[in-house]
Amino acid sequence: MNGLVMGIKGILSFLSAPLIGALSDVWGRKFFLLITVFFTCAPIPLMTINTWWFFAMISISGVFAVTFSVVFAYVADVTTVENRSRAYGLVSATFAASLVISPALGAYLITKHNDTVIVALATAIAILDVFFILVAVPESLPEKVRPSSWGAPISWEQADPFAALRKVGMDQTILLQCVTVLLSYLPEAGQYSCIFVYLNLKMGFSSIEVSVFIAVVGTLSILAQLVLGVLMRVLGAKRTIIIGLLFEMMQLLWYGFGSETWMMWAAGILASLGSITYPAISASVSILSTPNRQGVVQGMVTGMRGLCNGLGPAMFGVIFYLFHVDLNDEHNKINNSHSIDTKLIRNETIRSGDTISQIIPGPPFVFGAMMVIVAILVASYIPENPTERVIRRVSGVSLDIQSETEKGGRKVTSAAAGPLLSPLSTLHQDSAQL
Structure with missing residues (x-):
């Protein structure tokens, strides 16, 4: 069920992101920032009310799961070209900080309160977020660019996601960066969907170790993205993107071939360094685009990532299945009930599997690394600087x-x-x- 929901959400995000981005280029950012945040948070109160309604709502929310494209377009409106990379790094670092704080806070609260209290708290924070946007966030799009009324005509051809795809395809630089996102984020999305279960069931990480792993990787990601502006200024957009992709490729290879705990920690450090890739691409796309196309171009990048979020987990699941790698939690429960050392069980499972599984404990990660290698080749054709x-x-x-x-x-x-x-x-x- 979870895989189906993520697939639907990803496809809807892919289709809607260029549309919402194009509309925000005409009608302003604040309204679309408000509705994207609202619908992204809307499934939260349904978690304890009705499971089916929750899954239905979270699938529908995929239409509005494009907050990043609106935020990045907003940042482009209020920053100069010289400061844009640094600003994008700060936005991405803030998001990474939330990923570090929220699991730790949730793990602490679950020991003190029941699920209802935690969901109520999350709902209250979401309402506060929407209220903050409503009363405190100003409109960033210049008034002279916006129409005098909502009934003013706009180019619906530009708002059409497939028309936007065709137009982006005419711009070689933007197209290369979108293809780079597709090839590199597809394995990343698959990795995010299973890495913590993989560490727990196949690498012998305890729940506490997984939590510490998340905190360490997240903290290092924040630090890496805080220096994004410096990297972009010193190395340029193209080299920064390629360096991020190289770190991503190496961490996928370590996850795929690694069979020891310390190898997983090394892969996590590489993953945090590779987190500079996507804010670097977003900054580069923004710099290359005209002010009246910030929303639609950022929507294309976000749409590609949304599509990957839907297809990546399915791709990893199929590869795990083909190589007989079982991430079923029931096996872990049986092992714990018999008090058998997890590492011994893991080694025994590998010995009884196929020859390839003995050499490559994590086949999907290796396949993902090969996709990133192709992404690096594509990124190498990105022009060094926008010249004309x-x-x-x-x-x-x-x-x-x-x-x-x-x-x-x-x-x-x-x-x-x-x-x-x-x-x-x-x-x-x-x-x-x-």
């Missing part, structure tokens, strides 16, 4: 309206473009040729 934006007249004559290069961290804009920018802005194509 070109528009074309109907007659076919090309005019450079905005030429930007980075020299010593400063953005230099072609002076000749200035007088042409205003009258020719309507001719600017959605997908510039690079």
Whole structure:
């Protein structure tokens, strides 16, 4: 059931993310930030009321599970190009901090209170979050960009997710980064769905050790993302993305071939360093895009991640099944009831399995590492710096309206473009040729 729900949620997110992003480019960020947070949190109170309603609501919430794309578009509205990478790193670090705090807080509260109290507390925090957005978060999209009323016409072709995909496909740089996200986040999503169960049942981690593992990896991820701005400024977007992918590939290989506890800890450290990949891609996509396309482009990246969240767990489950790796919790319960050492059981299971399973304890992780290698090859074709934006007249004559290069961290804009920018802005194509 959980796999089905995640699959539906991921597909709905993939379809809706470009639509919501495009609409936020026209009608503003605050409204869509409000509804995405509201519907993301809406399933929480249903956890103790009705299980089926909870699964139904969490599936439907996939339509609005695109908060990150709206947040990143909001950040792009209120930051300069030079500060955007640092701001994206701070946003991602804040999210990582929540992943560190919430499991530890939940584990503590469960020892003091029952499930109803914990769900009520989570619901109260969600309501407070929505209220905070409503009263304290200002609109970031400039008023001159927004229509005077909600009835104002917009380009529904731009809001169509498949039309947005076609337009992104015309921009080679954005397309390369979206393909990089697809190839690299697919194994990451599969890993997130099973890694803690894998550590517990196959690597012999206790529940406390798993909690400490989450805390350590999360804390290191926060530190890594806090220095994202420095890395982007010193190394550039392309090198930062490739470095993050290299760390991701190595941690997947360690998870796949590792058979000792210390190897899992080493893989976790590499995973935390690899967490810079996606904020780096989002920052790069934002810098390459025009202000009126921030929402739709961030929606494309978020949509790709949503699709991976639906397909990744299924992919890992199928590979585990094909290689006879059982992550059924019932086996763990039986082992605990007989007080048999978990490590001995794990070794015995490997000896009785296939030859490949003896060499590769975690086949899906190795397969995921190969996908990331392909992602690195794709990322190597990303241009080093955005150098030129070109528009074309109907007659076919090309005019450079905005030429930007980075020299010593400063953005230099072609002076000749200035007088042409205003009258020719309507001719600017959605997908510039690079």
